[in-house]
Amino acid sequence: MSKVPPPHVPPTRQLATAHLMKRLLRTYVRPYWGRFAAAIFMMLIGAGATAALAKLIQPVLDEVFVQRNATLLYPIGIAVFVTFVAKALSAYGEAVLINTTGQKIIGDIQKELFRHLMKADLAFFQAHPTGTLIARFTTDIALLRYAVASSLTGFGKDILSLIFLIGVMVHQDPWLSLIALVVFPSAFYPIGRLARRMRKVSGNTQAETGQFMTMLEQVFQGVRHVKAYAMEEYEAQRADKLIDRLRSLIARAGRVRSIASPIMEMMGGLAIVTVIVYGGAQVVEGTRTPGSFFSFITAVLLAYEPAKRLANLNVILQEGMAAADRVFALLDEQARITSHPGASELRVSAGEIRFQDVTFQYATQPRPALADFSLTIAPGSKVALVGASGSGKTTALNLIPRFFDVASGTITIDGQDIRTVAIDSLRANIGLVSQEVSLFDDTVRANIAYGRPSASLEEIILAAKRAAAHEFIERLPQGYDTPVGEMGDKLSGGQRQRIAIARAMLKNAPILLLDEATSALDTESERLVQSALSDLMRGRTTLVIAHRLSTIMDADLIYVLQDGQVAEQGTHASLMAQGGLYARLQKAEAQAT
Incomplete structure (x- = not known):
């Protein structure tokens, strides 16, 4: 057995993140600004509630536990509960709005991409393997969906939460806040470098995923030939190599993605230790109350999670931008074969x-x-x-x-x-019947009417009769409503060909192109179809x-x-x-x- 060659992975372009984000915001996010405004309002409520919780720690400790002021116990308790309720409701509203809007944005991109590909030249599909195109609609869109949802949430909710919590920290102690705020940002530089690595790894991963999908599609569709030539082991080796390469890239991406959290943990720990030592010394000296200190610590701890998410966000965002780059690359490929502006209608006399x-x-x-x-x-x-x-x-x-x-x-x-x-x-x-019969995973009726979806059942039956297909269709389990399966695999080759001929007959075009139109028919079916084609060709250019x-x-x-x-x-x-x-x-x- 010859050595299995490594798959060819085409190079991918890398547009700037700012350019890609601008295109996303301008083209796809802008139509939903009203929904985003509502989501931001919910985020403001949630951020304010989070900051309020940190602030309420001070009276809980100083007034209730230290001063033993019982009159404030219930009012503070009610305030804490109201704060949690506001936080919960705003979180639900924001999550629903962001999720549904994010899905709408991704849906818009998928619809535009599909419509764009439907207008692409035949040469485009010959140059792009099917699996690669499918990967754009599946894995790339999934990454883009996650990046859009994370970035919208992160740049909204997490930044607002940080702003409110930093406000509490500064109000409690400006100098102590400065110490905490100097340590935290120092983690963003190494994480930024990780994000750039992540984008490159993600690009290679998605290119390999497209290759893998292409191989699967080819092998599954050609499984008859795989078995006929006893090539199961060869195909298994090809799959092994692709899977190993894909696993290696995914593992590398996981390692890069996972480094961000330890960096933030260490830097966050350093900031909190500094605050505890410095602030604790002030409490011991009597220059600060325990309540104000613990209120500050609470604000720092609450700020730690959104800060960590924001640090990780750039890594996630770069994965999404790599996916967006590949999707936009397809959208930017313009069809060469188009109708010229002001093109006239063809008049066939x-x-x-x-x-x-x-x-x-x-x-x-x-x-x-x-x-x-x-x-x-x-x-x-x-x-x-x-x-x-x-x-x-x-x-x-x-x-x-x-x-x-x-x-x-x-x-x-x-x-x-x-x-x-x-x-x-x-x-x-133009009516076309090719030796490569293309039937869709739909009913016999829908396949014959493809190109004329408004055709009546009577017209479809007439076309089937003229193509010598009506009799076998009637014997199918559900007649004209019988599903034909993927690529018509529930039908014989001759049956598929006769349905394709019936489709051309129903179209009733003045010009007919026949490319080995009877190649898959047995002698009896060929005789019937040749007679039908002779009738169809009469008076037409063929x-x-x-x-x-x-x-x-x-x-x-x-x-x-x-x-x-x-x-x-x-x-x-x-x-x-x-x-x-x-x-x-x-x-x-x-x-x-």
Whole structure:
């Protein structure tokens, strides 16, 4: 068994935290300022209640316990209880407001990201593994959600609590406050350095998570081939390496994250010891009452927790900012294939398709897939593209609905350059049936109606009948309401293909693109579907790609492609008479069967 290569982790950009926070606040937080104002009001109540508790310690000790003033016992007790009630209610209100608003913000980001990806080019999805994109919606969004909730709470509740408690401390003893406030901030410098490390580790962790999700998706979807080639152990080794790398990164992140608390514990302990020694000496000397001293100590102890949370907040925030950077990187990738401003609607009158000197090259390929490629598909005709694998057949088909754009040359429909018309109108006039059947985890009815969700059941049934699918659909447990499973895995290959053909029939577009549309059908189903397709193609412009040449012998015109150019053209009979490339392909197919 060959050594499993380490996964490739693409580099991630790192925008400044201030830039990312500004974008979050301006774009996503601003619409909810009213809710945040209410949350801040709750935080003010909670912070004031916390400071009041520290202040109430002084009369409890000095007036009740030292002076034994019984008349103040109940009023102070009631005041303490009211303070706790105010603190509890404000904490609940603030938590609900922050949580629901944070969820709304994250939901807005997810919705915008999904809509943005739906407008992305096909090349974008070829360049970004599915698992990486899913990781943006799951792990990255989870980190961002936690960071948003923590930062909103921290910068609101914890800072307000510190301000109120510092006010109590300064009121009790300005000099003692200065001692405590000098020690605490000294912990923020090393924690700030930890935060920068945390962002880098978090970026690497999420990149590895995307790789791991991609591997899982590929293996689970291709499990049939994994077993057929006895590659279980190979895939297990790949998973082992990815899991070990991910575990190592998560452990490193945990170590970095955990260092902040010990630093704050030590610095907090130093501050409290200093206060106890200095303040205790004042109590012993009689220059300070026990109540004022313990009130000050209470304020310091109460301030310790929000100070520690604020110190940890920068570490959490950097994790969230690394996630935000990756999410925004996707949002910032603009689609290259778009409708130009003021683009006109495509008007299909006859349905002529013309390629004129078209050149196209994939970014990952060393030579053009099509070079100075020209051909004409007459209105209402059935034209077939044939040729060896890699000759450019599928590329030519994909250029018509603008899945990709030509590098040079033009493609026109009824004289209209497809780059000058609105993409929606272009694709509305094109029906596509591919050898790669895409069914969604929904009902048979929903899959046939995909593209025409408003279609009636009668129209759906008619389309299914014309695709030779109605009979097997009727035999399904719930008929047209039967779920087809993920990628249609509850159906056979031929059944999936017939549903895809029914979908194209329901769309009823004037231009039809068939890419090995009957490749997965048995002989009987193919006969039925070919008859249905013949009916569908009548009066429509149809481009057919077929590896089985027997399926396109009745084509009005056949183009034979080789190395991205038209090598031969003619009818089946004329091409066979030429004895060229097409005839050799026919002979090879006959020998193979």
